[in-house]
Amino acid sequence: MLDKGDLRVAVLGAGAIANEHFDAVQATEGLAACAVVDIDYAKANEVANFYEIKAYTDYRLMIQTEKPDVVAIALPHFLHKETAVFAAEHGCHLMLEKPMALSVLECDEIIEAGRKADIRILVGHTQHYMAENIHAKKIIQSGELGKLVMIHDIRHTNYFEDSRPQWFVEKAKSGGGILANLGTHSIDKIQWLTDSTVRQIKASISYYGSRGNVEGSGIIYLETVEGIPATIVQSGYLGASRNETEIIFTEGMLKLVTGESLWMSRGDSYKKLETVITAAPFELQYSDLLTAIRNHSETSCSPEYGRSVLAALEAVYRSAESGLEQVVY
Incomplete structure (x- = not known):
């Protein structure tokens, strides 16, 4: 009403x-x-x-x-x-x-x-509005696990499944494959968690999808403007599904399973943290x-922030094509 x-x-x-x-x-x-x-x-x-x-x-x-x-x-x-x-x-x-x-x-x-x-x-x-991500960012900002050292993000899913609409696997309509669709989530997550943007990227991608003309996997090494290194590994081929981000500090680690859970280690095995969900x-x-x-x-x-994610993605594709590290601009 x-x-x-x-x-x-x-x-x-x-x-x-x-x-x-x-x-x-x-x-x-x-x-x-x-x-x-x-x-x-x-x-x-x-x-x-x-x-x-x-x-x-x-x-x-x-x-x-x-x-x-x-x-x-x-x-x-x-x-x-x-x-x-x-x-x-x-x-x-x-x-x-x-x-x-x-x-x-x-x-x-x-x-x-x-x-x-x-x-x-x-x-x-x-990624900015997921309860587990918000919790993880608060821990990063608190410094309770020491200095942030690096981030490792991994995502595996059957990207070429029949249920995915055809436009997703046509580069002219989607802009790219798994990295354009899911990789941008990972780039965004890393930028937002670190309150920084990506400054340089080295990437390698493959094209073995069962349909379309987009990439089916990629591995990215990046550094933020604050000097934090991170890796993104994604595969859209058959295999066990995964969606995890390891956040590594000098005095412990976080394992972020976005949309599901957040775990912490202070030198022992991971222990699940209680996360409060305030709203969807x-x-x-x-x-x-x-x-x-x-x-x-x-x-x-903001749209300027959204642009920064696309700038990083474009650097991914330039690096994969040239074989060289690329500066994000």
Whole structure:
């Protein structure tokens, strides 16, 4: 139910993640859902009926008709820039799924459109809002395990499974394979945990996927501007699934299983820590965006930050192609 003063939110894309957006909107006081857009009207209508909102197949018509205050973009990556710029030009604040766009140049176009329209943009790097990640960052900042020495992040999953939509494995539409989709989560996690950005990268990748023309694995060595080294190892081929980040200090270690658990070792075996969950990650994102809109301030996951993740990803691909270490710019 829309109350006077609520900001109206529309979501572009009626895929599985649309429900997470609308559930978070419903749970956030001060926001109300108004519309959903998808080129597949049946999908859009199903979501619209469930949330009692309007369904559209044309995002331009929806924005011009509904005039939403906030547009959430949950579309294939190649559509992010086009839709974000149009929405910004019509005065809509943006909740923009990651990766922000296909390239740094596209990020710059979105940033400029947002600046001209004086709107707030939050790039949906959910790593910032996961309870276990927040807990891990507090431990890093506390210094209780000594000096942070290095980070090792590992992610294995069957990336080419039949259930993954085809656009994910077409480079022109996705921007890349497992590293563009999941590797950006890892780059973001490392940057956010260390309050730093990546300054240099050396990477090697492989292309043995069962379909498409994107990479299926990669190993990355990087250093942040603060001099913290980290490795990212990801495989999208068959094998045991893993999603773990080891954070290594001078006086102990953390093992972060994002979305599941956080463990600590002070020289003995890992022991599970109790983590307090205050709200779902998507709810925290929308609360963040709403606060920025009301205060006319920057979101905690700004478009400039989203651009930094794409800059690092581009350095990954340059390094893999050249065989040389690359500076991030």
